[in-house]
Amino acid sequence: MAQVQIKDVAARAGVSSATVSRVLNGDQRVSSARRERVLAAIEELGYQPNRVARSLRRRYTDTIGVVISDIENPHFTQAVRVIEDAAFAKGHRVLLCNTDETPAKQAAYLEMLAAERVVGVILAAADAADPTIGQVIGYGIPVVAFDRQVDDPRADAVTSDNVRAGRDATDYLLGRGHTEIGFIAGRLNIQTGSDRLAGYTEAMTARGLAPRTASGKFRIDEAERATADLLDRFPRTTAIVVGNNLMTVGALRALRGRGIAVPDAVSIVQIDDPFWTELVDPALTSFAQPVRTMAAQAVELLMERIAGERDVARHVVFPFHLEERASCRDLRMRPIDRAPDHD
Amino acid sequence: MAQVQIKDVAARAGVSSATVSRVLNGDQRVSSARRERVLAAIEELGYQPNRVARSLRRRYTDTIGVVISDIENPHFTQAVRVIEDAAFAKGHRVLLCNTDETPAKQAAYLEMLAAERVVGVILAAADAADPTIGQVIGYGIPVVAFDRQVDDPRADAVTSDNVRAGRDATDYLLGRGHTEIGFIAGRLNIQTGSDRLAGYTEAMTARGLAPRTASGKFRIDEAERATADLLDRFPRTTAIVVGNNLMTVGALRALRGRGIAVPDAVSIVQIDDPFWTELVDPALTSFAQPVRTMAAQAVELLMERIAGERDVARHVVFPFHLEERASCRDLRMRPIDRAPDHD
DNA sequence: CTGAAAGCGCTTACAG
């Protein structure tokens, strides 16, 4: 209960607190005789340096803040895993915050991280325009935007080419003869949401087709409702692009609820590729992001900033890649239940 | 860059630092005139109190440590979500640590949390016997074991009735005419792993049947291998109980890899019930834990300890419940492809 | 109600 402090160790070893501190911090200018005594005393007393005091004195911590918008989304979970691993290996701790896509929570957490004097922040922003981001950077704390760009130009960023993913997913279906293609969008105030929608819209209008969308807000339940809504409005829909992995769960629930077969009646392309995708019936054709690589990149950018090795902001964009599975039907093939055309 | 401190605010407001501190901490004994001036100065200067200094002075933080063993397991993710929410609502921050089921990492993180002087710890232990747990408690920091019991009797605990889940899952299959039942076990040095296995073994031996198990170590890839191994050793297996949700992914991969149909050739019962379960083909019959309720309970126990309201350790155990879906075949029914028996 | 002063437990120039 009464915690052992540096002066207790010093007394036991018969040296000053300064010497104990030097041993603790690997300062070479300590005689080996004294070093041994100090080490022995630390061992005997079970001394644990108080990191709060150390941080106060040094004026910085060794903690990095990671702010994500949805801890229940495997996309972010995978990223956190990589970030935490890399940070731990470099002697950093991770203070993890979950904003639930709520701007107010994001601001509160960023303020906390600033007050905590963390050395850096990795942020999947719920609100790209949040002025708190600028405040954090103003305190000299580097910020790396992950998954989503932020407005402040001083922040580094690691993102995917979301516009392209939306476009490619749509083109994939267009190329297989679909034209009645719907889109289940994420939150439109979030870059991944609006960019993927923009890509879809671009691909549709390039072919002279009218977009047909509904918002699932990156959530399972909302996506289920949105999909039902889309099907009501456009009963002739033959294909749906779903804007992220959680919304796919909702979309599939809606389709099953109505007894609509995938891919026979409606084809599905998913943006994202979580680990359970291939177990679904049918296995889902997906556009996958290299999440782990992206997370590692984010840590790398942050470390460069913390080390003061770089002053100009960098923005790294990763491509998606197609995982072709079984959830899309090719409408150019002869339908099974019709008589063959003569040619 | 040059951060605003309490003395800057004091100077601006024409009061002492003590007064600023009192305003900050809601001390009632400050005249409203001065309070207003202080508040105005804080606003004008954009002052953010340094929490590190505050923590050092107060000798405690408002951070709680959450140590989980696998952040990529939805079971823990759901729990973290609830814990973080509840903690935030009560003015606490969460320092999240991921041990990857590694005892060494657990010890390192617990030491860090102790050095950080967190107010409490929620721990899903990778190593129940870790002496560091006792050290943390010895520092006066309450520990609540989550998901898995720890050896130190001073810790509170919130767990599920894992023995019973293993037994019930096995009995479920026995009741449907299966006898050639295998078990894909988790890590046996972890309580959830050994308890579920114990329940399975109990149910089998009660019927005079020999257990047949393989260890998937709570991991997808290991479970795939383990399942293949089990099928090699026991080709007549008609049913498998899988010890957690991630291992189900591996088990299904192994079965599909060999073209074994579920449930026609082999039935599956899963312990755990993640959100993607019902999308799998076939939807999986599962024994589900009330994870969110358990997480909320863990926070509650921790808060009681932090508030000093309770001295004796409590252990709360939750039951699993059966979600009956489509992954089990009833062998007592007449097989479709055989001629009817005469009776 | 208010302020001067001590102190939280470290680290680090400074002097020797």
Added chain:
DNA sequence: CTGAAAGCGCTTACAG
């Protein structure tokens, strides 16, 4: 190589 002393930025008895 070593120690005495100052100081990190707050909070909180203490005295008034």
